[in-house]
Amino acid sequence: MSLSLSRRDFLSASAGLVASASVSSLAQGLMAADAPAGKAPLFKISLAQWSLHRTFFDKKADPLDFAKISKTEFGIEAVEYVNQFFKDKAKDFGYLGELKKRADDHGVTSVLIMCDGEGALGDPDETKRLAAVDNHKKWVEAAKFLGCHSIRVNAQSSGSYWEQMKLAADGLRRLSEFGATHNIGVIVENHGGLSSNGTWLSSTIHTVNNPNCGTLPDFGNFRVANNVNYDRYKGTEELMPFAKGVSAKSHEFDDAGNETKTDYRRMIPIVLAYGYRGWIGVEYEGSKHSEADGIKLTKKLLETVRSELS
DSSP states (O other): OOOOHHHHHHHHHTHHHHHHSOHHHHHHHHHHTTOSTTOOOSSEEEEEGGGGHHHHHTTSSOGGGHHHHHHHHHOOOEEEEEGGGGGGGTTOHHHHHHHHHHHHHTTOEEEEEEOOSSOOTBOSSHHHHHHHHHHHHHHHHHHHHHTOSEEEEOOOBOSSHHHHHHHHHHHHHHHHHHHHTTTOEEEEEOOSGGGGOHHHHHHHHHHHOOTTEEEEOBTTOOEEETTEEOOHHHHHHHHGGGBSOEEEEEOOBOTTSOBSSSOHHHHHHHHHHTTOOSEEEEEEOOSSSOHHHHHHHHHHHHHHHHHHHO
């Protein structure tokens, strides 16, 4: 979802008003327009590759078959890649070509690439910060080749609250400018440390001041420090004005099929209240259920809530 700068400014300025309003009422008003038959679904469901991280790390399946697995085993027709499973293949267009072919053969949309291990985009050392920006560029090009709309990055930095904001914004701005030349968005997930502070990350994105830079709110990644968690609902509200993707993190489910840490019936209306109608990625990260069962439970819960809201 691309936002013009003026809309980004408006949403950022009005975040406090939205937070105090009834999110469910806002969502109901937005969804009313979607109610007539024949309208597109309130949101689309994709599968994050991390949901199968044990399967791929243990070499029980070939990462090249991720799209096939998503479609044939789970009925999910869109995928979110994780660079850890093909870390040395970013410039291997033979490999990428096969990855793309298998997705195309199964009618699966490639949504984004989640990128880790390429350096801190907010490193206080300028040389290292610029190197991190350069390290991410190959993934922008790979994402473009695969037909993705974005790469997901981290806003890692060190120093004081404000120093980290300035440094991360600098690296993100540079990478976003490069991404724009390829029509590939640069989106930041709340992924630990200050990035899991919704106020800090939304302010950092606002500081970047580039419509090609956005967020990927993750329902479960709001731990800012050991035993310190940011309110996940408040954080999601703060990140949604900039969202170009959403991650439906899940860990455990009760007997009724509800996620035990996140109230999806509270969270999904927050997402919809900002007009978001894009992909919501299934990202199962638990251990109580098998990876396959966790994916199915998450998908079913998303479908159930979507049906209820429709």
